[in-house]
Amino acid sequence: MAFVLAQDISVDFPLYHGNHRSLKKTVFAAASGRLGRDGHQRPVVQALRDINFTLRTGDRLGLIGTNGAGKTTMLRTLAGIYEPVRGRVEVDGSLNALLDTQLGMNPDLTGRENIMLRGMYNKFSHRQIRQLEEDVQDFAELGDFLDLPVRLYSSGMVIRLGFGLATAVNPQVLLMDEWFMAGDARFLAKAMARMESVVRGAEILVLSSHQVAAVSSWCTRVIWMDQGRIREDGPADEVLAAYLRAQDDGPEAAPAGKQSVLG
Amino acid sequence: MDHAIEPALQHLPGTHMDISAEAAENGWQRLAAEDVQGGLALWRLGLTLGWLDIKLRYRGSVLGPFWLTISTAVWIGAMGTLYAALFHTDLHGYLPFLALSLVLWTALSGVVSDACNTFLQSENLIRSMRMPYFLHAIRVVVRNVISLAHNIPVILVVFWLFGSWPGRHALWVFPALLIWSVDAFATCLLLGALCARFRDIPPIVGSVMQIAFFTTPIMWRPEQLGGHGWWLPLNPFNALLDVARQPLLGISPGPAMWAAALGYSAVFCLGTWMLFARVRGRIAFWM
Numbered sequence: 001m002a003f004v005l006a007q008d009i010s011v012d013f014p015l016y017h018g019n020h021r022s023l024k025k026t027v028f029a030a031a032s033g034r035l036g037r038d039g040h041q042r043p044v045v046q047a048l049r050d051i052n053f054t055l056r057t058g059d060r061l062g063l064i065g066t067n068g069a070g071k072t073t074m075l076r077t078l079a080g081i082y083e084p085v086r087g088r089v090e091v092d093g094s095l096n097a098l099l100d101t102q103l104g105m106n107p108d109l110t111g112r113e114n115i116m117l118r119g120m121y122n123k124f125s126h127r128q129i130r131q132l133e134e135d136v137q138d139f140a141e142l143g144d145f146l147d148l149p150v151r152l153y154s155s156g157m158v159i160r161l162g163f164g165l166a167t168a169v170n171p172q173v174l175l176m177d178e179w180f181m182a183g184d185a186r187f188l189a190k191a192m193a194r195m196e197s198v199v200r201g202a203e204i205l206v207l208s209s210h211q212v213a214a215v216s217s218w219c220t221r222v223i224w225m226d227q228g229r230i231r232e233d234g235p236a237d238e239v240l241a242a243y244l245r246a247q248d249d250g251p252e253a254a255p256a257g258k259q260s261v262l263g
Numbered sequence: 264m265d266h267a268i269e270p271a272l273q274h275l276p277g278t279h280m281d282i283s284a285e286a287a288e289n290g291w292q293r294l295a296a297e298d299v300q301g302g303l304a305l306w307r308l309g310l311t312l313g314w315l316d317i318k319l320r321y322r323g324s325v326l327g328p329f330w331l332t333i334s335t336a337v338w339i340g341a342m343g344t345l346y347a348a349l350f351h352t353d354l355h356g357y358l359p360f361l362a363l364s365l366v367l368w369t370a371l372s373g374v375v376s377d378a379c380n381t382f383l384q385s386e387n388l389i390r391s392m393r394m395p396y397f398l399h400a401i402r403v404v405v406r407n408v409i410s411l412a413h414n415i416p417v418i419l420v421v422f423w424l425f426g427s428w429p430g431r432h433a434l435w436v437f438p439a440l441l442i443w444s445v446d447a448f449a450t451c452l453l454l455g456a457l458c459a460r461f462r463d464i465p466p467i468v469g470s471v472m473q474i475a476f477f478t479t480p481i482m483w484r485p486e487q488l489g490g491h492g493w494w495l496p497l498n499p500f501n502a503l504l505d506v507a508r509q510p511l512l513g514i515s516p517g518p519a520m521w522a523a524a525l526g527y528s529a530v531f532c533l534g535t536w537m538l539f540a541r542v543r544g545r546i547a548f549w550m
Binding site: 106116 | 274275276277278279280281282283284285286287304305307308311312315319387388389390391392393394461462463464467544545547548549
């Protein structure tokens with residue numbers, strides 16, 4: 001039984017530009033007794049605020065909101081990449097996070113080497129890694145390109161490789177950003193079929209998107225994120241309807257952009 | 264149906280993840296210990312990453328990493344002849360000393376400068392999946408060990424040319440290298456974290472290492488200082504270098520030198536641990 005808990009989560013992003021990156025400036029600030037004040041005055045983006053929800057087996061959660069509403073940060077926090085400054089994340093069950101097409105691939109390595117590294121990260125045996133390789137090879141149709149560095153690939157090829165790799169394992173908890181919607185039409189049809197089998201296999205899905213259509217076709221429950229907070233949480237059709245209404249009402253109702261959350 | 268779209272899926276091993284701000288506040292040392300443990304559990308990935316780094320660096324070059332061997336050999340040959348003349352010593356006694364010193368120093372300063380990129384270089388990985396930070400330290404140490412290994416032939420050739428085989432004392436190099444590797448991991452965690460946070464650290468590290476090169480007995484022997492060498496024990500690099508170099512020159516380093524090397528390493532590792540454990544959860548935000 002898989003299980004995801006988000007309890008009172010807050011995540012702050014320190015904004016390091018110019019001075020805050022410099023050791024010299026920090027040392028001089030400390031020497032002149034300004035460090036304490038500086039520590040509090042350092043600009044932060046309040047990326048997430050007071051997030052609470054629980055997901056159990058069978059839940060298909062959609063995260064919707066404008067750019068900068070905190071969707072991707074939410075996924076990264078659930079994946080354990082960002083540790084919250086307050087609150088608690090608990091995930092029980094194997095987890096796979098599909099956050100971007102690059103998936104941490106090293107562009108200088110060949111496709112095959114990247115697949116091998118991914119397999120090792122999952123602690124696969126040699127046999128399992130070979131199987132992973134074959135599976136991705138079949139799906140991505142890269143042919144001889146598999147033995148060339150990834151930086152030589154076209155963007156479509158990178159997406160096929162990333163997608164094939166990401167969907168070749170079957171996690172209990174699947175965290176997914178909307179990038180998987182990219183790609184050419186022929187690929188999309190094939191990708192959808194494969195995606196469906198992964199989603200079916202997963203016990204819990206969290207999908208982040210600002211496209212209402214994608215969320216309504218995959219999800220049963222939707223959380224509407226706005227400026228790092230949960231604005232609404234409920235059954236997919238209700239929340240999506242409210243979200244669409246707010247979008248129609250103009251930008252005041254659903255402010256966009258990271259600037260608005262500068263604290 | 265097309266094979267590719269069938270669920271040929273492999274199951275991931277089940278895991279339990281529990282991250283809370285409260286635990287990070289009270290159990291930061293435990294979490295850091297778990298990080299190191301998790302990194303060690305992924306040693307196979309760490310080895311491969313380090314190996315691929317070396318492979319990538321020399322991809323498309325005919326001699327590959329043996330360029331390292333050649334450039335070290337040329338360097339030692341040139342410096343050896345020049346400095347033997349400058350110091351009025353005979354090449355026979357000086358060159359084995361210089362060869363060992365330069366190879367060991369190259370390894371040490373190599374780790375230090377490479378350590379600055381420990382986390383920055385893995386930015387892609389760090390931002391796309393949860394991974395123990397210690398894994399990146401393993402990667403850096405592995406690729407530096409491989410580099411060091413390519414310089415071993417130079418040492419062997421010098422031993423052979425000058426007939427200066429060190430004898431059974433040489434075995435003491437192994438405990439010394441153990442201290443070196445623990446320090447290397449610590450250096451990666453410390454400088455990796457500091458350089459991720461403060462981007463002006465690498466040039467500082469570079470100039471410190473340059474000064475250290477001249478103030479540590481590498482080109483010159485401690486005896487040459489005569490009565491002016493009182494400060495030498497204050498240089499941690501001196502002790503570290505000596506415990507690894509003396510055995511290979513056929514000398515047992517002696518308890519004082521071991522104590523100094525162990526003492527400096529212990530202080531360094533402890534300091535690193537306190538800092539790394541404190542900031543571990545923040546590193547992802549510094550990318």
